[in-house]
Amino acid sequence: MKKAIIFICGALLSSLLLADTITTLRSSPIDQEATPPALGNYVNDDSKQHRNYPMQPPIIPHHVDHYQTDLFANKCLSCHARKRTSESQAPMVSVTHYMDRFGNFRADVSPRRYFCRQCHVPQTSADATVENTFIDMDDLPSNEAK
Numbered sequence: 001m002k003k004a005i006i007f008i009c010g011a012l013l014s015s016l017l018l019a020d021t022i023t024t025l026r027s028s029p030i031d032q033e034a035t036p037p038a039l040g041n042y043v044n045d046d047s048k049q050h051r052n053y054p055m056q057p058p059i060i061p062h063h064v065d066h067y068q069t070d071l072f073a074n075k076c077l078s079c080h081a082r083k084r085t086s087e088s089q090a091p092m093v094s095v096t097h098y099m100d101r102f103g104n105f106r107a108d109v110s111p112r113r114y115f116c117r118q119c120h121v122p123q124t125s126a127d128a129t130v131e132n133t134f135i136d137m138d139d140l141p142s143n144e145a146k
């Protein structure tokens with residue numbers, strides 16, 4: 001019993017101490033609406049970036065401001081759909097975008113791939129807020145020996 005009380009007191013004390021150090025993503029009191037920060041300056045140089053691994057969705061090298069994607073319109077497909085690429089000179093969505101969940105190829109882009117920005121993102125020139133320790137597989141020590 002004594003042990004349990006000591007444990008509970010300890011837990012309470014440590015949670016009090018932690019309370020000061022835990023941060024939150026909320027920037028204003030819960031009953032007030034904060035002004036969101038301005039959007040970044042998207043990289044818009046139209047040049048393909050290398051992919052960090054073969055399955056990586058390529059990043060978007062152009063701006064996407066006001067590109068609407070909803071039930072009625074998909075601005076991305078107005079250039080990237082199979083039938084639009086000769087006109088737009090955009091790369092066609094790859095064949096994986098036509099696969100349904102059973103691996104069958106459909107006649108059109110699968111609903112699973114309809115919301116492009118679930119996977120493809122534009123980039124800003126902002127400094128990374130968190131350090132990234134990712135190592136490209138070609139730079140791993142086991143591959144350098146080759």
Ligand code: HEC
Pocket residue numbers: 045046047048049057058059060061062064067075076077078079080088089090091116117120
């Ligand atoms: C006006 C035509 C147009 C629209 C609309 C458009 N794109 Fe593009 N996109 C291009 C062209 C052209 C390229 C080739 C590189 C370049 O010129 O920017 C490209 C390149 C890309 C690439 C790079 C492909 C690679 O292999 O590196 C991705 C990813 C992409 N677009 C995604 C999108 C997404 C997602 C949207 C909608 C939010 C979109 N695009 C809307 C024309 C368009």
Ligand code: HEC
Pocket residue numbers: 054055056057058074076077080091092093094095096097109112113114115116117118119120
């Ligand atoms: C579920 C994630 C996902 C969604 C949603 C998605 N993509 Fe992709 N996309 C990928 C991945 C992963 C790749 C790279 C591997 C591949 O080709 O499947 C890719 C590749 C591409 C490429 C390069 C094709 C090539 O052959 O170089 C283009 C262009 C592209 N996507 C455009 C789009 C557009 C436009 C949409 C929306 C209609 C979209 N994607 C939706 C994951 C996604």
